[in-house]
Amino acid sequence: MGVVVRVAPRRAARGLGRGRLRDAWRLARARRAARDLFRDREPLVSVLIPTYNRGRLLTERALASVLRQTYPRFEVVIVGDACTDDTADRVAAVGDARVRFVNLPTRTRYPEDPWHRWLVVGTGPANHALALARGRWFAYLDDDDEFSADHIEVLLRACLDHRLEFAYGVTEMEFAPGVWHRVGAFPPAPGRICHAAVVYASHLRVFRYDPECWRRNEPNDWNLWRRMWAAGVRMGFVDHVVARHYLEGRYREPLTPPVANGARRSLAALVPRGLRRVVRRALGQAQGSATGPDGRPEWEYVPEGWRARDPGLTGWNVPSVVAAQYGKWPRFVALVQGAGPLGIYHEAATLSNTSAVAHHSVMTYGYVLGLAAGRRARVSILDWGGGLGHYYVFGRALRPDLALDYYVADVPLLCQAGQAVLSEVRFSADPAEYLARPYDLVMASGALHYAEDWKAMVAALARVSRPYLYVTRLPLVQRAPSFVVVQRPAAHGYATEYLGWFLNRDEFLTHMADLGTRLVREFLVDERPVTVGAPEQAAFWGFLFDCRGRAPSATP
Structure with missing residues (x-):
């Protein structure tokens, strides 16, 4: 003790x-x-x-x-x-x-x-x-x-x-x-x-x-x-x-709609901006795509755009996300620590190690990690929107010789759960804390498109990237302007919905160039969600940027 x-x-x-x-x-x-406080x-x-x-x-x-x-x-x-x-x-x-x-x-x-x-x-x-x-x-x-x-x-x-x-x-x-x-x-x-x-x-x-x-x-x-x-x-x-x-009275029972609605409004100000606007939108039935238990599609176009004050938007059931990820954590760790392939998509309903898409992402992360470390024995990493810290576990498996000073930024409840399973990792829900220092590598995997103001968010991340910024699992379209979708990840076990961007590729890369970053390499993720009503179907990509030439004016 x-x-x-x-x-x-x-x-x-x-x-x-x-x-x-x-x-x-x-x-x-x-x-x-109280000067005599310690006498007794x-x-x-x-x-x-x-x-x-x-x-x-x-x-x-x-x-x-x-x-x-x-x-x-x-x-x-x-x-x-x-x-x-x-x-x-x-x-x-x-x-x-x-x-x-x-x-x-x-x-x-x-x-x-x-x-x-x-x-x-x-x-x-x-x-x-x-x-x-x-x-x-x-x-x-x-x-x-x-x-x-x-x-x-x-x-x-x-x-x-x-x-x-x-x-x-x-x-x-x-x-x-x-x-x-x-x-x-x-x-x-x-x-x-x-x-x-x-x-x-x-x-x-x-x-x-x-x-x-x-x-x-x-x-x-x-x-x-x-x-x-x-x-x-x-x-x-x-x-x-x-x-x-104990859970008693807080999260043992499912959240009622009023509580979920309040969670959306209150947690929005606590979380990193990329996970800030979490919503539930009552859209109509659709055909030809993955659906949740209520028959609505997993991905659906929102023609109204990002309407934060839309009365149809309700809350993000954070406890359901924590419970789903937490329940799969032991098997996730066992798969990573085993001798099999690392094709592990940690948000899948049933975990396996045979996903080619996940294998692309994990092996790409290994390449990025090695590049960021160079010949050093220690590297500092900010994993923005990193949940329980899954990529820390991947990193330890990919580079067991490398000491990781690992920071995860996410919502408070996920930080609390992550700290319980990874005591050696630093978790924070406060941007003033996790954006207060530079990192050898900043990464946002499957997170940036959930930021309402994604341009300001990526600029803030670039500001603390010394030198590398790794943005991956980012949904991009080639021709259509950037647009908003609603995602209902019931297949992951999440009883929730949230808004996100499908970004125009040229708009994204132009913004990154305007920030003074240099594109080091693109990565093929090869994941293509079917989105009902979308002006163009998106594909997920990854990018590694060198931020050493970032213009001072890029600071949000």
């Missing part, structure tokens, strides 16, 4: 925005009142549990795990969000004086949008619990999750021994029913920290849960931790499992 300690960098007051400056000022004042080696710890109508889960799982703690000095503050079930009776039946239950008289008001509501649900009772807590240290627990028996002992010891204000550990997370993996890494970021795996000092209650964080498209827990980190809270990570996070 190791502890990683790092302090958020100091910032000059003039360099902080108004919100961060206010948080930093509150933190400084709170610290002055057995302080009282308050476990905070907001709840709503989950009396059985609360008492049989969450509360039971707290009462099994190896650290004895704790209290449990349970605040109901105007519960109407038997929660009060079940808590009273536990009969432990360390447990308090307060039921708010009225339900907290949350946004009507189901997705926005999910981002902030529980903030009302959570803030009330903060006000009621008497401990010198706090630990948070959702009513459907559980602590390990040594949760408080391990994290509190890390705080006291290393003079931390905030410590978090590893969480066992359920990504699909019965499928568990470990999540936890440093520094804190979405997909690297879980709410149930945290202990922090009571003076940090000046950071309250923000019921308006849905306007930033942030979950309330990550919004809280991000603000603490930015203000300079001394944080540390303990490489030890301290909690279990």
Whole structure:
């Protein structure tokens, strides 16, 4: 069990925005009142549990795990969000004086949008619990999750021994029913920290849960931790499992249309721009192409173009994508690590290693990887839209002699799942983070055409390519102007739809030349989707560009 300690960098007051400056000022004042924080080696710890109508889960799982703690000095503050079930009776039946239950008289008001509501649900009772807590240290627990028996002992010891204000550990997370993996890494970021795996000092209650964080498209827990980190809270990570996070109530059941609709609007601002506009479009029946379960074609022309605010567009079921990719991950890894061919299309409904199209793509990647590495023993790579990090696994198989500093940019939930299976890879959903440094190789495989503003996106990727930019599985047409299609990848196991571009070849290559890049080589992918109603059928291609001559004006 190791502890990683790092302090958020100091910032000059003039360099902080108004919100961060206010948080930093509150933190400084709170610290002055908590100078003796580390003197007491057995302080009282308050476990905070907001709840709503989950009396059985609360008492049989969450509360039971707290009462099994190896650290004895704790209290449990349970605040109901105007519960109407038997929660009060079940808590009273536990009969432990360390447990308090307060039921708010009225339900907290949350946004009507189901997705926005999910981002902030529980903030009302959570803030009330903060006000009621008497401990010198706090630990948070959702009513459907559980602590390990040594949760408080391990994290509190890390705080006291290393003079931390905030410590978090590893969480066992359920990504699909019965499928568990470990999540936890440093520094804190979405997909690297879980709410149930945290202990922090009571003076940090000046950071309250923000019921308006849905306007930033942030979950309330990550919004809280991000603000603490930015203000300079001394944080540390303990490489030890301290909690279990269950699917209960979030993704165990299929998303309803209103939730999916909210997911489209909210996740759009969180994801890389190439996966930004994910949609479901109610188009008519069509003949002569692959169809989904509802009979609609897999690929269909959208004559209206990219209409982000079209009321007919609904959400991207990200959990279904994660579940599909996650369920196939063990077989994917086994196929890559075996001695057979690498004709593995990782998004296929049934994985095999005999796809000639996939073999073209993987072998081409091996060529590009070798060119980017040259004679060096290490190469840095940004895989934009890279999902769980499949191409990292390919890279390790193709060049086992090469050390890969590998970064994946994708949506938060995919980053979270990817971090669980590839702890050595860095995942990020924040463009300000993953576009802040140069890479030996930047790649976008089957991703660029999902960017509404693909020109700005490829310019941003070219800016950090030092020197190579590899764009592959890009659908191109020869004669027609660029146009928009809707894709329904039900065959992949994705219960979702999204818009994408079929780009005019000359327009794409002219734009790349205008950016100052040099075309090194084209690659034949030989994949041709049948698209209903399209002015021209597309074919997928790959391109490798040298960006050393990129014009400064190309920066978006």
